[in-house]
Amino acid sequence: MTALSGRRVQAARNDGVILTAAREVFLADPKAPIAAVAERAGVGISALYRRYANKEDLLRRLCHDGLRRFNEIAEAAAAEPDGWAAFTGFLADVVDADVHSLTVHLAGTFTPTEDMAADARRSGVLVAGIVERARHSGRLRPGADVNDIGFVLEACAAIRVPDADRTRVLRRRYLAVIVDGLAAPAGTLPGPPPAEAEANWRWRRPR
Template sequence: MTSAPMSGRKAQAARNDELILQSARAVFTADPGAPIAAVAEKAGVGISALYRRYPSKEALLQKLCGDGLKLYVAVAQQAMDDEGDPWEAFASYLRGIVDADTNSLTIKLAGTFQPTEELYHDAVRAGDLATRLHHRAVAAGVLRDDVTVADIALLFEQIASIKLGDEERTSQLRHRYLALVMDSLRVPPAHRDLPGPAPDDEELQVRWYPSR
């Protein structure tokens, strides 16, 4: 059964909401202290339209992080449901979380707003899935037993801090360094070709050029 198409007004509202959330993510991961007006400006919507959907900056941050947690849970649950090769299931979880980029929100927004009960609930669910995936991989003998769930969480944050060039290049580099990390996590240690070329000197140096 397919859902009925949205009316023109509802469809526009849905598009505006998605644009607001994309803009909020970009604005607040660049500067958590930015005013909510900066989000409206980037999204190209009136501040009153934004406030009708999100009555405060706190509500907008709660929504952003709530969506990020739900995405994390979905990725982890998909890996948990994979009963095939235990390493590949764990590796798909690692790659999926890097692609989802939920840790960029953690790095920038943790401690900047009051979590809701729903956020606490989703965080517990995410933590439970991460722990179960980790323990399953260790029990199967494919993951180092001296690496903890917290180690993996901080590795995700380190990889999320990589930002070089455009989105495509950033993603390529994140997967390059994830591959390096995964080879050191696996039992027995693996060695394979890394995805994407390493950054060159120009890519590293351009970060110091004043933006225009």
């Protein structure tokens, strides 16, 4: 290994440590200063600023990474031949990946980039396809809509207890309750589904 490649490996390792620390810090307190991330990561503040110009830049990276992971899961679900299995497996995998904790805590705290907007549009297309296939399977409850899905995932992400393993179990427990509620044959859901603007308003109104 050359000295240059060694430095790159170390830089990538440091970046991973910083991102892990940032996720922990900002999920606990979205208003925490960026210095708290450096302290949690065990790096100097100058090392952090070499990678991220400011807190908003770091928040963008965290949320964009989460969005990319979401799309990877959705793309895998799109390859599942059974429409209902694709739908339920997608929900379970996203809940396990915990990407919506970032949405719950950090939406509206930064201005998304065009790349993020493009990936968000891609996620909308993917999820719409997953929901439509579940509908065609005949197993999705009447009235369930693609815009319901974000709120379902956020509801699971809001479940959090001090023990991480127990958090995962509880999220799966309540996801099972929700999936049963989304399954046919059941009555039509009360009221209309969320409009797109209602589902996405937090991303469009930076605080």
